[in-house]
Amino acid sequence: MTFSSVKTIAFVGGTGTTGAFFIDEFQKSGQEFKVTLITRKESAEAATAKYADIPQFTVRGVDYSDSADLVKALAGHDLVLSLIGGVGLGTEQLALVNAASTAGVKYFVPSEFGSDITYPDNRGLPIFSPKHAVRQAVENSGLTYIYVVTGFFADFFLNPFYNWDLEKSSVVVPGDGSAKASFILRTDVAKYTIGVLKHAEEFSNKTVRVTGGLLSFNDWVEKVEKASGKKFAVTDQPIEEIDAKIDADVKATGGWTTLGDQLRSVIGKGNGRIDLGENELDNDKFPDITPESIDEYILSLFD
Template sequence: MSGFKHFALAGAGGIGIFVIEELLKAKAAGTVDRITILTRTGSAGREVLKKFASAGAIITAVDYADSSAITQALAGVDVVISTIAGVAFEVEMLVAEASAAAGAKLFVPAYYGLPAFGEKLKGWSASRQSLREKLRAMDLPYVLFSCGLWSDFIFTDSVWAPLTNLEIATGKVTIGGDGTQPFSMTARADVASFLVYALIQLPVAKLEYQSYQVEGDRTTCNELFSAYEEKTGKKLEITYRSISELETAIAANPSDIGAIVQHIYATGKGVIEPPDNALYPGWNPKPTIDFLD
């Protein structure tokens, strides 16, 4: 076991909420002592945070521009988990600096994605690299978690669903390539349970400067959408975009998220290989089809 007992999380949003729920379960089970949630002042009144406070988390509203206040909020914390939105990368840098100043022992950068995605978005990849270099320079070890696309999020009512043209609620989806290439997906609750298990159960030497990849499910678009049609009785209108068409779209707009995601899985690069699932014996992630209805 790591011996880490006091956890802080910054950015209680899309995935952060699931991580907090897992930390609260661990607190109830006695393997975590304290959970501190950093949130922006304007977000502190949210109902979900009130619920977490009543379950035992400490909610700390912060102004991320005030580094000494963040450092103070993180005093005594063993592990700082960032689940801050990618667009607020500078804020994550400030949290990393404050974590080092507060004497945290481990930092978990916001990642939780698909390695190939970062490679395609060069600016994103460079910023993630600069954070890791900064953490090393500050002597604050980090651990990274990748998980593929979020299966409970990418096809449903989220900002990403329309961006990737995979929003099934519209009845119209777009598949990259011929839909036969497998790709990896994991639900946020399953990513969170793996992450919290690893941070508590693995020895420190297996956490510091390590990178883990988990895979909740591996399927193809063709398999998934036909399973959806069978399950719901609804017929999807599917558009196929060829790899060359996707490459033209990306060349025209290197930030075309939909084309990038479709190109990744169309070319077989959407697979987490090899998955580290066995690190958590008994981890039982949900299949993607469970989230489609």
């Protein structure tokens, strides 16, 4: 692969738990990149103190409602890498897209990861609507985009958001629990993403698909039972029941109280794989990266 001309990166949303994995990988890359951590102004002082010992890092506080301030913060950077989540996934990223375009940034890597939002059954889900809006804005802006799609975060899966209750050894699975989905540990999300940045020209205006493995809910139950030594109470929830709940919530709230159910529906319908149809994985383009074992991660939870 060709080496990237990207040298300066504006890293947005990098001070959270997922961002920590990226910061570790940026440190391992040495002086290859100069990274500006973009934070809210009220968080800048604490972030500056926290990352003071990393020579290739600087911190810049911004006000997302101040477009001129955002443009100044992004000016001089080759690429914007976003890990923004939650309520900022749409509004703050859209502000970043506009500012990056005005500032003359070349590349924009939005906060994608996760599921493939382009599959027909996934496209209309409210949980993905901010990502669609950001994609449209990026593609209309003239910025060069790179979408990194990875599958579900394995180290964020065993929690109530997906209807797991580890304390009570129970789980409610979508359908019969047999549909496979793509999973990856966040440390590997960081490794692959920074691998992409090192070869940005190669992936210009493309979707990169990398993951750690395929697992169904039933596979997870089996592995968790083996690791914990406990038998789990498994309840099968019909997909139709989940979708009816989502439909009712869409009418009532726009779909924002059933986000976990929406992702469980994606998995239950088999749309949690990122390699469906003609979509091939790109793991082999990164021969120096071997995904960490999800089995070993599960075992580590119950040591």
